[in-house]
Amino acid sequence: MSQPLPAEAARARALLSATARQGRGRMARPVLLGLASIACGLAQAWFMAHLLATLLGHGDSGWAEMGAAAALALLGIALGVAQEHAQADAGAAARAGLRRRAFARLLALGPADPRPAGERAALVVDRIEALDGYFARWLPAAILAAAGPLLIALAVASEDPLSGVILFAAGAMVPVGMALTGIGAALASRRQFDALQALSGRFLDRMRGLPQIVLFGRQESEAQALGAAADELRTRTMRVLRVAFLSGLSLEVIAAAVLGCLAWRHGHLLVGGHPDPQAALFCLLMVPGFFAPLRAFSAAYHERMSAHGAAAALAPLLEGEEADEAGLLLAEIPPSVVVTFEHVSLTYDPSRGPALRDLSFRALPGEALVLAGPSGAGKSSVLRLLMGFNRPDGGRIAFNGRDATSLRPSELRRLSAYVGQKAHLFRDTIRNNIALARPDATEAEILAAARAAHVTDFSDKLPGGLDTMVGEGGYGLSGGQAQRVAMARAFLRNAPLVLLDEPTAHLDPGTEAELLESLRRLCAGRTAIIATHSSALRARFTRVLEMADGRANPARMAGE
Numbered sequence: 001m002s003q004p005l006p007a008e009a010a011r012a013r014a015l016l017s018a019t020a021r022q023g024r025g026r027m028a029r030p031v032l033l034g035l036a037s038i039a040c041g042l043a044q045a046w047f048m049a050h051l052l053a054t055l056l057g058h059g060d061s062g063w064a065e066m067g068a069a070a071a072l073a074l075l076g077i078a079l080g081v082a083q084e085h086a087q088a089d090a091g092a093a094a095r096a097g098l099r100r101r102a103f104a105r106l107l108a109l110g111p112a113d114p115r116p117a118g119e120r121a122a123l124v125v126d127r128i129e130a131l132d133g134y135f136a137r138w139l140p141a142a143i144l145a146a147a148g149p150l151l152i153a154l155a156v157a158s159e160d161p162l163s164g165v166i167l168f169a170a171g172a173m174v175p176v177g178m179a180l181t182g183i184g185a186a187l188a189s190r191r192q193f194d195a196l197q198a199l200s201g202r203f204l205d206r207m208r209g210l211p212q213i214v215l216f217g218r219q220e221s222e223a224q225a226l227g228a229a230a231d232e233l234r235t236r237t238m239r240v241l242r243v244a245f246l247s248g249l250s251l252e253v254i255a256a257a258v259l260g261c262l263a264w265r266h267g268h269l270l271v272g273g274h275p276d277p278q279a280a281l282f283c284l285l286m287v288p289g290f291f292a293p294l295r296a297f298s299a300a301y302h303e304r305m306s307a308h309g310a311a312a313a314l315a316p317l318l319e320g321e322e323a324d325e326a327g328l329l330l331a332e333i334p335p336s337v338v339v340t341f342e343h344v345s346l347t348y349d350p351s352r353g354p355a356l357r358d359l360s361f362r363a364l365p366g367e368a369l370v371l372a373g374p375s376g377a378g379k380s381s382v383l384r385l386l387m388g389f390n391r392p393d394g395g396r397i398a399f400n401g402r403d404a405t406s407l408r409p410s411e412l413r414r415l416s417a418y419v420g421q422k423a424h425l426f427r428d429t430i431r432n433n434i435a436l437a438r439p440d441a442t443e444a445e446i447l448a449a450a451r452a453a454h455v456t457d458f459s460d461k462l463p464g465g466l467d468t469m470v471g472e473g474g475y476g477l478s479g480g481q482a483q484r485v486a487m488a489r490a491f492l493r494n495a496p497l498v499l500l501d502e503p504t505a506h507l508d509p510g511t512e513a514e515l516l517e518s519l520r521r522l523c524a525g526r527t528a529i530i531a532t533h534s535s536a537l538r539a540r541f542t543r544v545l546e547m548a549d550g551r552a553n554p555a556r557m558a559g560e
């Protein structure tokens, strides 16, 4: 990813400030604790100045001042710990909220999302993780870097106006020094972040396709490519560290100069004759306290940069949230649905022309409509529209006469059960993989669904039965068995509309024939729409809609 463009940067800023506004209460706590900690440091320095002056033969401070300084030191530690906790809490809450939203968005987009799996994983995991520092460290550090030094400079000015002026002047120079080195830090940290994204995305992608890499003997070249990406990350990380070191150095130079100025101003303290030794010691003791919030600010600066890069990638995903929430909810799932397409058109990418054009048909309860036609004819697109993953550009889709676009996309999905070309089984038991379709289903309902889809035919022979673990991607089950689990999900869902996309595509004729029997039972009494190339499947169902180039071919509509 390159540096965000101005429009992207504005969207990133908007996302970060909206998230900060939503978590106002949590974000304010570390700032308040930080301010309390600074006030505590001021009081402690005041007592310490009096104790040190007494040691040097000025004043008469004693045990009471020592006790107060010790108590304030303990309070300072407690406030520091509480601030750390509050910061971690603010960061975790912001991340959790964003992760929930991003995940919900990806689920809502479903197959309509063109991002590869590696990038989606990076969005939900790495990019959101990169925002932690912004909310946990950068925001409190930025506010405290403005308020803390000001408070300290005012306190110092009340004791010795010239020392206060020196601190004010140093405070004004810090942003200049940081801006000079920080511009480099911003770019370097953004590039480091991009290199990290590229490495993790590539790694995930290659892990998913590991069998192919081994099969084609590409291990060596893949390992080299991963090594090159890791090397790039190392170079970029070293560059960030170098610029961060320079940025920190400019701050240290200013801090040393201030200490030198104040030592010069109050130099006659040790040789005696200082008009107000307590005030002088107080001014000197406050120098580290003055620079502490600025140091925290400098350290957190690169967090802001990483967060802006991550937010620029996240913002476009989250911007579609309103569309997911728009639309009506269903009062209840109707027992049966009539699906009507009236002159429906759909274009994914204007440069490639429409995927569906002027498509009209009607599917009735108890009837299975087979969508046939060559690859790219638009069969899967019809199913995607019915599941609410895409909206039509023109025409009308209706369920029982009600406009589908008036319903929230997630509500459309409640109307249907879907079985695709290749079932995805999660790393869990067969039972839980079936229950995914309806988590509140009873044990008896899961068993009935497993029987109806003939899952029990093979699970009864396994040592763990339905409690047998299956791996990610269905490891341990054959393609036909995995499709049976998918079919059991559809039975359990018990929705009035059944959508099937090449459910027997990868099966041998014997397994296909076995599955067809379950399919017929699944479709019985429901409205079923089946996209398929399979002649065996077509032969089972009489109503076939031939499609070509996104259009229906009425001349070849069979079974009407």
Ligand SMILES: Nc1ncnc2c1ncn2[C@@H]1O[C@H](COP(=O)(O)OP(=O)(O)OP(=O)(O)O)[C@@H](O)[C@H]1O
Binding pocket: 111, 112, 114, 348, 349, 352, 354, 355, 373, 374, 375, 376, 377, 378, 379, 380, 381, 382, 531
């Ligand atoms: N997400 C997408 N973005 C852009 N174009 C797409 C997208 N999905 C599908 N298309 C295009 O839309 C057209 C219809 O695709 P669709 O998947 O509906 O065809 P299909 O008939 O189901 O094909 P197959 O039988 O190979 O699954 C194709 O030209 C395809 O390239």
